[in-house]
Amino acid sequence: MKKSVLVSVLGTQKNDVGEVDKIELVTPGTFFLRDQSYYIIYQETEITGMEGTTTTVKVEPQKITLNRMGAQELKQTFEKNKANHSIYATPYGTLNLTVIPSKVEVSMHQEGGTIDLAYELQVDKKKLSDNTLQIIVKEARSRRELR
Numbered sequence: 001m002k003k004s005v006l007v008s009v010l011g012t013q014k015n016d017v018g019e020v021d022k023i024e025l026v027t028p029g030t031f032f033l034r035d036q037s038y039y040i041i042y043q044e045t046e047i048t049g050m051e052g053t054t055t056t057v058k059v060e061p062q063k064i065t066l067n068r069m070g071a072q073e074l075k076q077t078f079e080k081n082k083a084n085h086s087i088y089a090t091p092y093g094t095l096n097l098t099v100i101p102s103k104v105e106v107s108m109h110q111e112g113g114t115i116d117l118a119y120e121l122q123v124d125k126k127k128l129s130d131n132t133l134q135i136i137v138k139e140a141r142s143r144r145e146l147r
Contacts, residue, residue, distance in 0.1 A: 005040075005112055005137050005140055007025075007040060007135065008024070009025045009027075009133070009134070010023075010132075013130075014129055014131070025045060027043065027045060029042030030042070031112060038058075042055055043055075044068070054070050063078065063104070064115055065077045066078070074086060074089070076097065079101060080101050080102070080103065081101065084098065085098050086098075096123065102118050102120070103116060103119075103132075105117075112138045112139055116134050118131070119131050
């Protein structure tokens with residue numbers, strides 16, 4: 001059964017000279033269980049620079065698959081210590097991305113939960129940054145929270 005939730009996304013990116021960028025998004029979303037995997041679906045906003053993009057996160061015990069469709073497109077898989085290559089399509093062109101996760105921690109249940117990722121991000125096989133991504137899913141207590 002699909003349920004309305006609040007999705008909090010906190011991402012950090014640290015480049016090779018130590019500069020850190022952070023982005024935080026709190027948005028309404030949908031959460032459900034299908035075939036032993038949890039799914040989180042939400043709309044990206046101007047804050048993330050991906051307005052017009054729908055993000056679907058498939059959550060398995062040891063594997064996270066992030067699928068973005070719309071203005072920007074990307075399918076990226078996170079499995080600890082496994083490099084994953086993908087093509088990131090943006091309105092400005094495409095990039096060859098690789099993620100090498102050092103941390104993939106999942107704590108999900110029917111009411112929501114958390115995902116914690118740490119990974120190296122490469123563009124064209126050259127290290128761009130060290131990143132973290134935390135996604136928290138909570139049941140919305142009221143309709144007001146979903147606006």
